[in-house]
Amino acid sequence: MRSWLVVAALLLGAACAGGAPEVERRVPLTYLAPEEAVELVAARMPNDVAVSIAKNSSVLTIAGPAAQVDSVAVLVRSLDKAPNVELRFQIIEADGFANRDSAIADVDAALRDVFRFRGYRLLGESMVQGQAPGRVAQQIYGAEGTPFQIQAQLRRVVQADSARAVSLDIELSGGGALLATSLTVPSGKTVVVGTTRARRDGNTLILVVRPRIE
Numbered sequence: 001m002r003s004w005l006v007v008a009a010l011l012l013g014a015a016c017a018g019g020a021p022e023v024e025r026r027v028p029l030t031y032l033a034p035e036e037a038v039e040l041v042a043a044r045m046p047n048d049v050a051v052s053i054a055k056n057s058s059v060l061t062i063a064g065p066a067a068q069v070d071s072v073a074v075l076v077r078s079l080d081k082a083p084n085v086e087l088r089f090q091i092i093e094a095d096g097f098a099n100r101d102s103a104i105a106d107v108d109a110a111l112r113d114v115f116r117f118r119g120y121r122l123l124g125e126s127m128v129q130g131q132a133p134g135r136v137a138q139q140i141y142g143a144e145g146t147p148f149q150i151q152a153q154l155r156r157v158v159q160a161d162s163a164r165a166v167s168l169d170i171e172l173s174g175g176g177a178l179l180a181t182s183l184t185v186p187s188g189k190t191v192v193v194g195t196t197r198a199r200r201d202g203n204t205l206i207l208v209v210r211p212r213i214e
Contacts, residue, residue, distance in 0.1 A: 023066045025073045029058045031132075032080045036159045040079050045072055082131040083157045084214040085166050089150050090125040091140055094195075094204040097121050107190050107208055114192065115206075123205065124148065132157045132166055148174035150207075157213055163187060164213045172196065172207050179207060187213040 029037055034053040037060055045051065049064035049072050060076060062069050092104055092111070097119030100108055104122050111120050123142040130136035132154035140148045155167035165186040170193050172179040178196040185191050190210040198205050 021066070022064055023069055025062045025069050027060045027062060027073050027076050027080075029060065029076075029080050031082055031156070032076075033158065034058060034060055037076055037079065039159060041072060041075055044075060082133065083164075083166075084129065085132050085154055085157070086127065086129050086212040086214070087136065087152060087168075088125065088127050088190075088210040088212075089138065089140065090208045090210075091123040091142060091148060091172075092120050092206040092208065093123045093143075093198075094120050094206055107192075110190075111192075111206065115195075117204065120206070126150070128152075130154050142174075146174065148172060148178075158184065166211050166213060168209070168211075170207070170209070172205075174198070178205070185209060185211050187211055 032040070034057070038051055038053065041051070046064065046068045049062060049068045051072070052061045052063070054061065062072050062076075090104065090107075092107070094111075094115060094117035100119070101121040103125075104120060108120060124140040126138045126140045128136045128138040130152070133156055134154045135152070136154065137149065137151045140150065142148060149172070151171045153169040155169065157164055157166050159165075163186045165184050167182070167184045169182045170180070171177070172193075179194045181194050183191070183193065188210070190208055193207040193209050195204055195206050197203070
């Protein structure tokens with residue numbers, strides 16, 4: 001009897017020395033891609049926790065001591081939500097303007113590298129907020145109160161070259177359809193969505209967008 005007690009005590013001691021038992025938790029993702037989720041939690045994940053991704057799956061498997069695994073699972077769920085996206089739209093008119101417009105100083109040089117117009121001026125701008133996935137619409141008034149409508153379908157936020165980016169479907173109209181395109185834009189970068197002709201005077205219009213992802 002005494003020998004059995006000694007063996008049991010040794011086994012208990014070995015179990016305690018080995019630390020807490022490991023568990024696995026599977027966390028399905030709704031908004032984040034699995035690779036994005038791993039990158040976001042990597043810096044805050046304990047060394048004794050491992051995260052794996054099944055091929056062609058949107059489920060993370062988290063393995064390690066129960067307390068740490070539960071903590072990482074809570075973190076993943078808190079990050080897996082529809083990101084807030086702020087979109088700044090500018091409609092720029094290209095023509096023979098002699099003076100540089102300070103309102104578009106941040107894109108003027110880039111426009112001159114891409115296009116060959118004599119000058120550019122801001123026709124109208126607007127800021128709109130939404131979530132990805134989601135849809136937003138905004139009206140911008142140009143010269144002489146000319147209305148333009150912008151509609152944007154925010155597809156999703158993705159991780160691109162160590163920066164977050166938003167995939168967009170954008171439509172510009174004003175007295176009829178003017179422009180429709182799809183693109184992916186990094187957060188904080190201003191990009192040219194496209195060019196079109198104004199229906200009233202035939203001048204070239206350039207639509208640019210700058211997203212900010214929270």
